[in-house]
């Protein structure tokens with residue numbers, strides 16, 4: 098399979114008077130359908146890299162191709178469309194819309210696409226809720242669920258439009274180890290069954306070890322990029 | 331658009347207290363506006379009505395003591411034009427005295443073609459006792475005059491003029507116009523009686539006209555002068571005769587407009603500041619919606635729509651409050667005789683305009699938050715937690 102994301106010589110410098118270089122000349126290829134873990138010390142630049150990989154942030158220089166489109170050449174509308182159709186995000190602080198119920202949150206990416214919610218789409222949303230094990234609480238307002246439930250809802254939401262890529266920034270950072278396990282199992286099974294590419298930041302070595310590939314960031318540089326599963330076998 | 335509306339709706343319902351507060355703010359502004367507007371309008375309508383309701387708007391008169399002899403031709407010509415004339419009547423007026431056994435009172439004799447004068451003066455509705463004159467030498471007199479002289483309906487009495495002319499007339503009814511000058515001084519009769527009293531031969535003193543568009547009376551008067559086309563005749567109109575009243579009303583309108591503008595500015599500033607806070611409160615949501623691919627345009631329309639919805643609710647409530655306030659004022663603020671101090675004058679156009687201005691203002695107030703929402707990026711939101 099080809100690469101779903103390619104970045105070349107990416108630098109990120111914060112500040113204009115006092116300049117802090119956070120990413121140093123990073124080049125990376127992410128293979129379509131792979132499950133990737135980004136690890137590294139706090140402040141090493143993981144989130145910065147992930148946000149650039151997901152087109153949420155602009156690099157200071159270097160180029161990014163996502164799904165064969167060069168990001169710097171896309172208009173704001175095309176970029177919005179790319180995010181809507183190709184990428185799903187799961188953040189550490191889940192960020193559900195508290196004004197909407199769980200299932201409404203899951204449907205949101207589809208509604209943003211601007212199409213009518215058909216019975217078929219409704220069935221898909223219900224299926225996703227079922228898959229993340231939340232059928233019972235799907236009509237709860239987002240805030241009336243536990244942290245783990247909210248995070249699972251966020252994953253269901255990220256999956257709604259069947260994106261090619263899911264980016265997750267410490268999705269289990271706030272959860273106990275039991276919930277963490279459940280969520281990574283879920284992500285892994287989606288990856289296997291639907292071929293969705295996953296890139297997730299984690300502090301948990303056990304989780305990282307289950308990935309196809311570990312990308313370790315040290316002081317804004319890719320130090321190591323290995324395939325733990327293959328080595329382990 | 332539908333999604334933006336749905337989100338706007340949810341945002342508003344989720345922060346109920348805030349929503350109610352803004353809507354009430356708009357409502358108070360609109361109600362003040364509606365109330366003051368209607369009050370001033372009622373006041374002005376009342377003033378105008380007493381000034382020109384039962385009076386000629388345009389008069390054609392002459393300095394010639396023989397009067398206007400071709401008056402029926404002139405009336406025909408004016409009636410034949412399309413100037414929006416609602417009533418036109420020849421009249422002969424003059425001063426005199428009405429005599430009783432012991433006393434006499436100064437009077438103002440008004441002789442009309444009573445059928446056509448009805449269109450201006452509505453004598454039939456003003457008769458408090460008796461009937462309209464039907465034949466020569468029958469008169470209606472003001473009710474105050476009747477009181478002062480102790481005259482009863484069907485009494486005969488004398489009118490005399492300073493030149494010594496004396497005419498016996500029969501009082502067939504009393505007039506009550508609620509205006510003391512008229513009630514205490516007018517003697518109304520047919521045109522023939524007046525013409526023989528004042529010695530006009532086949533002529534009248536004045537032609538009195540009422541028009542549809544009262545505030546166009548000066549312009550219509552100028553056109554009447556063209557039709558009449560005779561420099562011996564003087565065409566006058568109520569606006570020129572009441573210039574002071576009109577400039578007073580104008581000043582009042584301007585000050586009422588100023589009040590309304592200031593209320594509006596206060597409302598807009600209020601909404602804008604609350605909505606600006608809302609956008610900050612909702613920045614997380616906007617950020618996540620943008621990560622899901624909502625366009626900047628849709629993100630900003632959420633706040634424009636919030637402004638629109640708030641404007642609609644506020645305007646509706648405000649119009650309701652304003653009308654209630656106006657009704658209450660007209661019902662409870664009464665003159666000693668039980669009539670309202672200021673008569674209620676419901677101007678639907680004005681009310682609708684006030685409501686629409688409020689909606690537009692609310693939307694203008696939401697432009698800044700909408701722009702902020704458009705510019706907000708996901709990265710700002712996740713960076714700031």
Ligand SMILES: Nc1ncnc2c1ncn2[C@@H]1O[C@H](COP(=O)(O)OP(=O)(O)OP(=O)(O)O)[C@@H](O)[C@H]1O
Nearest residue numbers: 111112117119138139140141142143144145146713
């Ligand atoms: N807006 C900013 N302006 C200046 N410096 C920034 C900004 N955002 C991040 N940084 C700096 O960039 C570096 C990398 O930040 P980043 O959030 O990518 O780290 P991280 O690896 O995700 O850390 P953590 O594990 O704690 O989440 C840090 O030193 C941080 O202080």
Ligand SMILES: [Mg+2]
Nearest residue numbers: 143144145266
């Ligand atoms: Mg981070």
